[in-house]
Amino acid sequence: MMVTTHAVVGVAVTAPLLVVAPEFAPVAALAGFAGGVFPDLDLLVGTHRKTLHFPVVGWIVALPAVALATLAPSSATVAVAAFLVAGAVHAGMDAFGAGEEMRPWERTSTDAVYFHLRRRWFRARYWVPYDGSARDLGLTLVGALPGLVLFSGSVRLLCAAAVAVAVPYTLLRKRLPPYFERIV
Numbered sequence: 001m002m003v004t005t006h007a008v009v010g011v012a013v014t015a016p017l018l019v020v021a022p023e024f025a026p027v028a029a030l031a032g033f034a035g036g037v038f039p040d041l042d043l044l045v046g047t048h049r050k051t052l053h054f055p056v057v058g059w060i061v062a063l064p065a066v067a068l069a070t071l072a073p074s075s076a077t078v079a080v081a082a083f084l085v086a087g088a089v090h091a092g093m094d095a096f097g098a099g100e101e102m103r104p105w106e107r108t109s110t111d112a113v114y115f116h117l118r119r120r121w122f123r124a125r126y127w128v129p130y131d132g133s134a135r136d137l138g139l140t141l142v143g144a145l146p147g148l149v150l151f152s153g154s155v156r157l158l159c160a161a162a163v164a165v166a167v168p169y170t171l172l173r174k175r176l177p178p179y180f181e182r183i184v
């Protein structure tokens with residue numbers, strides 16, 4: 001899935017804070033956005049969907065952080081919890097997309113995301129056929145709604161920027177591999 005999808009979903013998962021602890025909602029949303037983006041930095045360092053993607057271990061770390069933020073709420077504990085939850089959600093969601101490959105619509109690899117505890121890859125489920133597919137764009141648009149409608153300021157701006165990136169990326173996705181190959 002596109003990093004924009006993960007970013008806006010990272011914001012969306014923090015939306016309940018608007019009801020239970022509105023004073024922490026903006027910082028949580030910003031941290032959620034960052035946590036949604038963070039795992040895909042392993043495109044640049046290490047092995048994509050392995051080095052910074054933790055679909056199971058991510059939750060083992062995130063849940064205690066959520067407990068701590070609940071027991072001792074502060075901007076710092078809430079931000080850390082939101083960041084870790086968004087990162088764990090990101091890694092888990094990648095299992096429902098395509099395999100880790102330059103042209104995922106060709107389906108030559110079913111390696112979706114690495115499961116560090118078992119030292120094997122979760123298989124791609126293809127619910128979202130590939131990053132930048134129409135369904136992926138739909139997820140970005142729906143996922144961005146809480147950020148666009150319920151939040152304001154920089155959270156809303158970031159979600160709008162994610163949509164603004166996702167639309168042309170989707171339109172151009174199948175023409176991009178030669179450029180990716182030059183970068184990677």
Ligand SMILES: [Zn+2]
Pocket residue numbers: 039040049053090091094
């Ligand atoms: Zn990812």
